[in-house]
Amino acid sequence: MKTLLLAWLAVLAIGPTLSTAAAPSGSQVIGTELVSQALQGNRIGIDPKRTVMVYLPRGYDRSTQAYPVIYHFHSIFWSSPQMFEPDGAQAVFDRAVTSGTIGDFILVAADFTTPHVGTFYGNSETTGRWLDFISDELVPFIDRTYRTLPTRESRGLSGDLLGGHAALKLAMLHPEQFSAVYALHPVGTGKGLVPLATRVDWRKINRAKSWADLEGDVFAQVFVTMAQAYLPNPDRPPFYCDFIFELKEDTLVLNPRHEEQLVSTFFLDQLLKQHADALRQMSGIAFDWGRYDPNQDHVYANQSFTRELDLAGIEHFAEEYRGAAYDKNWIAHGRVEDRLLPFFGRHLKFAPTSREAGHHQDAGNAWVDKCVPGVASTHPALPTCGRSAGRGGPAF
Incomplete structure (x- = not known):
């Protein structure tokens, strides 16, 4: 499976709970099923019954607290169960919460696999209406089933590669539902340097x-x-x-x-022309990309996309780091732990709760920005303290 991923980089019924994985920290990952109406009638054999993996924070079963929710989207040649393999995402989230990087939160990672490659996150007669599945079915299902803070100010979007593309697209299409987005090495932000005709x-x-x-x-x-x-x-x-x-x-x-x-329908720099105002409603926008992606079209497109956002006057944080497209994301103190989760800690609204030492809340119960040591930034989305690390930031 990873071989296929690396090769590519070079180029409403509710089912029962399926599984529960508890961690020593007290967090748990629950697998449930959601039968989608939006995916009914597709032409390529996609099962409308989708598995939804849900990360619940420590103490969830013993409290009445409500939590903000991060919706995470995986890329093609990947799956949400792989994301939660031992020493994977759950361990990353637990470390971040324990260290005070972010408050307790819920993360939702639905199943976006298909019989073949995976989804490109479109609404299509052929493959089903995946964007509608997310906005019209998945979000309401999570709000009905778990103790969430059911407002846009407490919902974030994240994803890697094509999942990062989906996160940015949903921010453009549904600002009424989501308020912050972080995309890890998104693809499809623009056409890149090489004509499509020569790629295949x-x-x-x-x-x-x-x-x-x-x-x-x-x-x-x-x-x-x-x-x-x-x-x-x-x-x-x-x-x-x-x-x-x-x-x-x-x-x-x-x-x-x-x-x-x-x-006009896939590339984000084209969608930006119609949906710039939606992005201006976000409390925070961030994306990053690895400088050494074997497919340099992705690097070029992300460099161009941040310029397009600047030209449109859209506040955002963009960072090119020393790495490839995927290898720095889920490692200890990688992109997720040291960039994505602190970002949501600042930009999502949390319920009033007692705070751990060293962190504070403002009057609106939102996380107050704090500096990230060693990260160079001129944008308030990622304040800088200490020594500047240059454009790419530290190499993990």
Whole structure:
């Protein structure tokens, strides 16, 4: 599974509780099921019954306190159960809470896998309405089932790679539901440097009769999955989508209408043109990216996207760090523990509670900004104290 991920980087019914994993700290991870109406009727065999992994903080069962919620979205070739493997996300969250980096919180990681690559987080006749599943079904389900603070000020969005793309997109589309977003190495923020035409074997894709014909070709699998999400065509088997390049008498021909549709609906720099005001409503926006992603299109696109946000006058924090696309996220004192969780500690609203030593609340019960040692920042989303670490910050 990790081999596929690295290869790609180079290029409403409620079910029973499924499982509970308790930690010595007192936190627990619960797996439940949610049957989605938004995913019904898809053309590629996606099961509408989705597993939802929920991290509950220490003492949840013994208190009446309500908590802010972070919604986390995983990328393709990955899953939420993998995220909560031993010494994974739960351990990272527990350390952050114990150290006072962030107050007690709930984190929700739903299942965004499919029979093949995973979801590209679109609303599609072919693959289902994943964005509607999140906003119309998942969020209300969590608020009904757990003791949440059910306001936008207490809901955050996060994700890595395509999950980071989803987090930023949902901030644009649903500012009435969410107030803060942190994207870890998001992809699809822009087209990058290399033309889409050169990235994939379009002849193979157009000639394929089944998914088996694409086995071993990660680029082909990824681009077909993207097309299923953003160029759906329920009348065109076997993949039930259109492509930006099509075979006409054995000649590849660009379809400008399909290209425009894909570019305008998938890439975040294009969506920004219509949804800048939504991002201005966020209490905090942050994203980062690894300088040494083998696919340098991702690096270039993120560098360009932060400039686009600057030109639009949208306050945000953006950081390029010394690392690849994924290897620094979930390690001890990595991107999640030392960047993402402190960010939400500052920008989400927590319920009134006794505070640990060294932390304070303002009159509105929001976390007060504090500096992060060794991090260079000119933006209030990440205050600086001590020695500047330069543009990329410290190398973990």
